[in-house]
Amino acid sequence: MKIAVAPYEGSIAMLPVAQLYKRDVPDLPIPEGMDLLQVLWCPFDHPIMPKTALFWRSAATVTDILATPPEPPAMQFYDYLPEPCLLHPEQVTEYPDHLEVSQELQEQLGNLSVWQAANVEMDSEELPWPEEFYDKELAGAPGWKVGGWPRWTTTDPVPRPCPACGRDMDALLTIATYEDDDDSSWLPHQEPEDASLPGFDPYERSQPTAVQIGRGYDQQLYVCPAAPEHPHSELMH
8 A cells, every 4th residue: 555645845954964163174175264164964865875065164153052953854765874983184195096096006005016115914815906905094084085086986087167267176074874894903092892792883883973875885075176165076985
C-alpha cells in the first residue's frame, strides 16, 4: 500500500555544519574585514550530496545568537545531521597527491629503490605500489580539515576554476565521512582513549560527527583565492 504525502510548501532550515574563526585558523582565506566563516547545508541531496552555503561575517556584529539552531521539518538522510563537536585545531604538513606532481616526481615516487635508499619501511602489500604508500602517509591528510590538498580517492584530479573569474580555486574545507584508521600516521596528537573503559566506541572515534557523504566519501569545498566571496564550488570524492 502506498501512502501519499503532501509536498511541504514552507521554507527549509539549513543545517549548521562548521563555524570557523580566523583566530583559530590563521590561514583561513577570508574576505577583508571578516573573521568568521559559517558553513551550512541543505538536508537534501543536490543531486548526490548536500548543497552548501557559506556565510562570511564579523564576529563582533553577531549579537543575536540562537541557543538552539532551527531544525528542518524533514530530512532526506539523517546522515546529514551532524553531531555537535568541539574544534581542536591541529596544524599538519601534507603534500599533494602523486597525480598532482610533475611526471618526474611521479616516477621517483613509483621507484621503490628511492624509498629503500631513504630507509622507509613498507608493508609487503605496499611494495609494488610505493606511490600509494606516499598518498596514504604523506599526501592529503584524511578527515575533516581546512585548506590543504585534496585526496583523490575515486577520481583523478580535475580543474577547479572560479565560476566568477576563472582563477584556479583553493581547497577551503573537507567534510569527511571518516577520520582515519588507528594505525595511520595521521592520528591527531591528543590523549588516546582507553579501549578498555566502559562506553568506548571505536565507531564514534572514526566518525565523531556522524556525517556520511554518499557511500562514505568526502565533500570538498573550494573558494577563489583572490575573492573568497565569489561563488564557491563543491566536489565529492
